[in-house]
Amino acid sequence: MFLWHLMTGSLTVHLNQLHNKERQRALTNKALVKSITHAGTHVAYYRDSFKKAGFNPADFKGPDDLKKIPFLTKDDVRNAFPHSIVADNTDIKACHYSATTGSTGRSLPFIYSPKTFAFYLATNLRVYSMIGYKPWYRCSYIKYTAMDPVNIGPFFTFDHIPSVMTVDKQIKMLRANKPDFIDGYASIIYEIARKVTKDDLKLIRPKMILVNSEMSSQHQRAYISDVFGCPVFDEYSTEETWMVASQCKHHNYHLFTDNVFVEFLDKEGREVQPGEPGEMVLTTLKSPAMPFIRYRIGDMGRLSTRTCDCGSPFPILEAFDGRADDSFILPDGTYVSSLKILNTFTMFIKKYLHLMEEFKVIQKTKDHVEIDLVQGKAYKPEQFQELIDALTHLLDNQVKITVNMVPGIDLKGNIKRKAIESRVN
Numbered sequence: 001m002f003l004w005h006l007m008t009g010s011l012t013v014h015l016n017q018l019h020n021k022e023r024q025r026a027l028t029n030k031a032l033v034k035s036i037t038h039a040g041t042h043v044a045y046y047r048d049s050f051k052k053a054g055f056n057p058a059d060f061k062g063p064d065d066l067k068k069i070p071f072l073t074k075d076d077v078r079n080a081f082p083h084s085i086v087a088d089n090t091d092i093k094a095c096h097y098s099a100t101t102g103s104t105g106r107s108l109p110f111i112y113s114p115k116t117f118a119f120y121l122a123t124n125l126r127v128y129s130m131i132g133y134k135p136w137y138r139c140s141y142i143k144y145t146a147m148d149p150v151n152i153g154p155f156f157t158f159d160h161i162p163s164v165m166t167v168d169k170q171i172k173m174l175r176a177n178k179p180d181f182i183d184g185y186a187s188i189i190y191e192i193a194r195k196v197t198k199d200d201l202k203l204i205r206p207k208m209i210l211v212n213s214e215m216s217s218q219h220q221r222a223y224i225s226d227v228f229g230c231p232v233f234d235e236y237s238t239e240e241t242w243m244v245a246s247q248c249k250h251h252n253y254h255l256f257t258d259n260v261f262v263e264f265l266d267k268e269g270r271e272v273q274p275g276e277p278g279e280m281v282l283t284t285l286k287s288p289a290m291p292f293i294r295y296r297i298g299d300m301g302r303l304s305t306r307t308c309d310c311g312s313p314f315p316i317l318e319a320f321d322g323r324a325d326d327s328f329i330l331p332d333g334t335y336v337s338s339l340k341i342l343n344t345f346t347m348f349i350k351k352y353l354h355l356m357e358e359f360k361v362i363q364k365t366k367d368h369v370e371i372d373l374v375q376g377k378a379y380k381p382e383q384f385q386e387l388i389d390a391l392t393h394l395l396d397n398q399v400k401i402t403v404n405m406v407p408g409i410d411l412k413g414n415i416k417r418k419a420i421e422s423r424v425n
């Protein structure tokens with residue numbers, strides 16, 4: 001059944017690229033109406049919040065009506081999960097459970113149905129085909145979890161390289177895998193690019209690289225492209241809503257409006273003009289089991305009115321503003337991406353659900369890291385020690401780690417503030 005969903009999903013997302021802009025916009029608006037109506041009918045959280053706001057989902061006609069609906073924050077999701085934010089017609093046992101820390105260090109659990117998951121994977125495949133991937137390419141996938149393999153004979157080969165490994169081990173694995181295509185976190189591939197030798201590059205000769213899941217700078221991507229001698233494409237997604245945008249062959253970001261509806265808003269919640277930076281507020285169109293309606297992810301972006309030569313009907317996202325990352329610097333001068341630290345926490349949040357509620361990691365000096373921890377309801381010291389051990393290993397045993405148990409972490413008024421911070425630079 002899953003394979004069936006994956007096949008129909010893949011067909012749908014690829015066909016969607018053939019529509020003209022007007023047709024795609026009409027389909028998006030139709031999906032938006034469906035998503036809002038469904039949420040207001042089947043999801044207790046939205047039933048209540050719509051009612052409180054005096055909004056009747058039956059009156060929803062299109063994007064202009066979105067402003068009648070309250071925003072959804074990560075805290076709202078955390079408080080409502082799963083009892084009131086999962087649709088009442090969902091077989092929750094069949095769903096795919098996941099959790100994220102984003103970059104804010106607060107764990108956020110969520111689910112999606114197998115059909116939604118298949119659609120999400122199909123959107124990944126579409127990104128691949130947009131940038132010229134071929135099914136026979138050997139891929140090295142640098143993430144904290146492995147990609148569920150879709151292996152069909154010699155096709156769709158994905159070698160997993162754990163993102164939390166040290167850079168030397170990652171390079172060793174890349175030398176062994178000899179990938180045609182590398183898909184992974186920008187900061188980690190950047191770190192690899194800084195470390196590879198001429199000798200490594202005789203074996204590691206990718207035809208293209210896709211970076212994702214965090215903001216990367218044009219400088220980072222140009223550097224990676226220069227080192228590996230191949231094009232580097234950037235993709236933008238969140239774990240909760242999945243694919244939001246990706247660069248095409250022409251390096252323009254296209255907003256995937258068949259998966260999410262995106263609003264660009266100013267501080268007062270008004271829509272900004274194309275070209276103006278705005279807070280991106282997302283509404284999922286394909287996740288009825290747990291819809292995210294007007295979800296504030298805390299990222300900023302700019303919409304464009306340009307069209308792209310690739311012919312995609314999806315609007316162009318001009319630029320992102322946000323999601324910057326700090327790195328840690330060890331006593332011996334080695335640089336460790338903050339994402340590796342974040343991934344280590346995410347790994348344990350997924351391994352031990354409710355181990356921790358929230359955290360903040362601060363590198364105070366080169367040899368001292370402090371963690372502020374808000375315990376989860378199933379906190380166990382020995383499980384947390386496992387995380388500390390993994391972190392100590394990642395920081396190459398060069399750093400002393402101290403832990404402060406705290407009742408909460410001050411947000412200092414930001415909806416998005418960094419969970420990983422270095423005060424060494």
Ligand SMILES: [Zn+2]
Nearest residue numbers: 248252308310
């Ligand atoms: Zn394009």
